Amino acid sequence: MKRLFETLKNIWKIEDLKSRILTTLGLILIYRLGTKVVLPGIDPSMLNALKDQTASGVLGLLDMFSGGAFSNASIFALGIMPYISASIVVQLLGMVVPYFQRLQREGESGRRKMNQITRYLTLIILVLQGPSYIANLHAQLPAAAFVLKGTFFTVSSVVILAAGTMFIMWLGERITDRGIGNGISLIIMIGIIARLPQSLWVELVSRFTGKGGGLVMFILEMVALAIVILLTILLIQGTRRIPVQYAKRIVGNKQYGGVRQYIPLKVNASGVMPIIFAQAIMFLPIVLVGFANSDSATGLAATLSNTTGFWYNFISAVLIVLFTYFYTAIIINPTQMAEDMKKNGGFIPGVKPGRKTVEFLDTIMSRITLPGSIFLAIVAIMPAFAMIAGVEQSFAYFYGGTSLLIMVGVILDTLQQIESHLLMRHYDGLMKSGRIKGGRSAI
Numbered sequence: 001m002k003r004l005f006e007t008l009k010n011i012w013k014i015e016d017l018k019s020r021i022l023t024t025l026g027l028i029l030i031y032r033l034g035t036k037v038v039l040p041g042i043d044p045s046m047l048n049a050l051k052d053q054t055a056s057g058v059l060g061l062l063d064m065f066s067g068g069a070f071s072n073a074s075i076f077a078l079g080i081m082p083y084i085s086a087s088i089v090v091q092l093l094g095m096v097v098p099y100f101q102r103l104q105r106e107g108e109s110g111r112r113k114m115n116q117i118t119r120y121l122t123l124i125i126l127v128l129q130g131p132s133y134i135a136n137l138h139a140q141l142p143a144a145a146f147v148l149k150g151t152f153f154t155v156s157s158v159v160i161l162a163a164g165t166m167f168i169m170w171l172g173e174r175i176t177d178r179g180i181g182n183g184i185s186l187i188i189m190i191g192i193i194a195r196l197p198q199s200l201w202v203e204l205v206s207r208f209t210g211k212g213g214g215l216v217m218f219i220l221e222m223v224a225l226a227i228v229i230l231l232t233i234l235l236i237q238g239t240r241r242i243p244v245q246y247a248k249r250i251v252g253n254k255q256y257g258g259v260r261q262y263i264p265l266k267v268n269a270s271g272v273m274p275i276i277f278a279q280a281i282m283f284l285p286i287v288l289v290g291f292a293n294s295d296s297a298t299g300l301a302a303t304l305s306n307t308t309g310f311w312y313n314f315i316s317a318v319l320i321v322l323f324t325y326f327y328t329a330i331i332i333n334p335t336q337m338a339e340d341m342k343k344n345g346g347f348i349p350g351v352k353p354g355r356k357t358v359e360f361l362d363t364i365m366s367r368i369t370l371p372g373s374i375f376l377a378i379v380a381i382m383p384a385f386a387m388i389a390g391v392e393q394s395f396a397y398f399y400g401g402t403s404l405l406i407m408v409g410v411i412l413d414t415l416q417q418i419e420s421h422l423l424m425r426h427y428d429g430l431m432k433s434g435r436i437k438g439g440r441s442a443i
Contacts, residue, residue, distance in 0.1 A: 007422070010422060011418065011421075011422070014421060014422070014425055016421070017180070017418065017421040017422075020178065020179050020180045021179070021180055021418075023174075023175070023178050023179045024175050024179030024180050024181065024186070027171050027174055027175050027179060027183075028175075028186065028187070028190050030171065031067075031076070031168060031171055031187055031190065032067070032190065032194065034069075034074065034075060034076045034164065034167070034168075035066070035067045035068055035069040035072060035074050035076050035191075035194075036072060036074065037074055037075050037076075038072060038073050038074060038075075039073050039074070039075060039077070039157050039160060039161075040148070040156070040157075040160070041146060041147050041148030041149075041153045041156070041157070042073050042137070042141070042145055042146060042147065043144070043145045043146075043147060044072075044073075046141060046142060046144065046145035047071070047072065047073055047141070047145070049140045049141055049142070050071050050073060050137065050140050050141060051071045053071075053140055054070055054071040060393060060394070060397070061279070061307075061397070061401075061402075062079075062081070064191070064192055064195055064397060064403060065079055065080075065081055065188060065191060065192070065402075065403075066078070066079030066080075066081070066191060067079065067187075067190065067191025067192075067194050067195075068191070068194060068195060069191075073137060074164070075160050075161065075163075075164040076164045076165070076167075076168060077133060077161060077164070078126060078129055078130070078133065078161050078162075078164065078165050079165065079168070079191070080165065080168050080169065080172065080184060080187055080188060082122050082125040082126050082129060082165055083118070083122045083165065083168075083169050083184070084184075084188075084276065085122075085125055086118045086119075086121040086122040086125055087118055088273075088276065088277065089121060090114055090117060090118050090121065094114075095330055100114065119166075119169070122165070122166070122169070123162060123166075126158075126161065126162040126165055126166075127158065127162065129161075130157070130158035130161045130162055131154065131158055133161065134153075134154050134157050134158065168187060169184070171183065171187065172184040172186070172187050175187075180414060180417055180418060181410065181413060181414035181417055182410070182413060185406065185409075185410045185413070186410060186414070188406055188410075189406055189407050189410040189411070192403045192406060192407055193407065195394065196398060198394070199392065199394040199395040199397075199398065200395060202392050202394060202395065203218065203221070203391065203392045203394075203395040204218055206392055211390055213390075221391060224386075224399070225398065225399060228379070228382060228399055228400060228404065229404070229408060231375075231379070232379055232400075232404055232405060232408045233408055233412070235267065235268050235372065235375055235376065235379065236268060236271075236405075236408060236409055236412060237412070238266065238267035238268065238372070239264040239265060239266050239267065240264075240265045240267065240364060240368045241262040241263070241264050241265075242262060242263040242264075242265060242348060242361070242364065243261075243262055243348065243349060244261050244262065244263055244341060244346045244347070244348055245346065245347055245348075245349050246261065246344065246345055246346045261346075263337070265332070265361075265364060265365060265368060266372075267368050267369075267371070267372040267375075268324075268372045268375075268376060269327075269328045269331060269332055269365075269369070269372075270323070270324050270327035270328050270331065271405075271409065272402055272405045272406060272409065273323070273327050274319075274320045274321075274323035274324040274326075274327055274373070274376060275320055275376070275380050275401065275402045275405065276402060277319070277323045277327075278316050278319035278320045278323055278380070279316070279402065281319060282312065282315070282316055282319075307383070307384060307387075308384045308387050308388060312384075313381040313384045316377075316380060316381060317377035317378075317380065317381055318377075320373065320376055320377040320380050321373040321374065321376075321377050324369060324372065324373035324376055325369060325373060328365065328369050332365055334357075334358045334359075334361035334362045334365065335358050337361055338353070338354065338357040338358045338361065341353070341357065342354070342357075348360060378400075379400045379401070379404065379405065380400060380401050380402070381400070381401075382399045382400025382401065382404075383396045383397050383398075383399050383400050383401050384396075385399075386399040386400075
């Protein structure tokens, strides 16, 4: 405890770090206030039907990622997910379209162009999603809930929803530039954490009333949650270190090389992206049948909308394993790694440079990716097991899935940045021994 207070005191002494933390907290507060501002023309006292619709199922996940704005009919109702979807599309285009591949090689100027394209694509997605959300409001809420009606209400609401998402993007960029941590990731994480106190209270009350079990069962649930969090941290931080020997080189009066270094290959190099890709596909049935008809869907749509059903979770797990291999193959290039080692006079002991090194790295990545992908799939479907075990759905989402991975990854990333500021100014880090490894690929 003494070390904690000493660390907080050191953080407050660093003017730049203190300013960044306060800026981040201020911008996050603006975002949270915006999630409570209801669209003009809607009576806030008549949103019960919308809240009931998002209390469970796939729409409950969407509401969680928007920080509750979806169920509040807020100006931020569409959240940051359209931007995430646009970013994923641009990343995929960068793999197959020569123009985007050329932009990726142009450095900072290419990155700015890709960001601009991502923003335009986000606007297109918003123009498509906005009318769908308004149609869902008309289907769920009584006619008396709409103070304004007609085309004017629809057009103005779509414009406001689109502006709300673009404003969230701007807040995220300001946090990244002037605050601490990755802004977009922090906004998503704050939206998820915002529901934790209420979900925790609902679960506690249910243990003393309807479901039974009392305090003992609640404590067991908390212990299980702690175990899942620890395993998730291990998944994010787990690495396989490959030794690389560098030959001696003399440049001027200095000697370089002649020492053994290590290449850390992450067990989960793809981060949370495979889960996001898989869930995007699993959301398709709801998108096709429409938000308003999701509860009455039948056949394949109903099967793939049941978050506790066998086929929903089995297909999700298979997709996550496949996407993990796919995304890892995209971001880890053994050929490029082997060439870089050869250019710098390095080699893996016992492995010939060139093609043998490429094959060795590819084999190692395949071996460590398999358990990593299976573990990622298990973490992703863990909320379903929690719900089957009797945990309330809103609280069960914190037992795994995208929400838990995002929370753990973003928190580790932010703590790593704070620790870097402390160590750079010769203060002790946040940990007594070792250093925090961030989850850079969380979002």
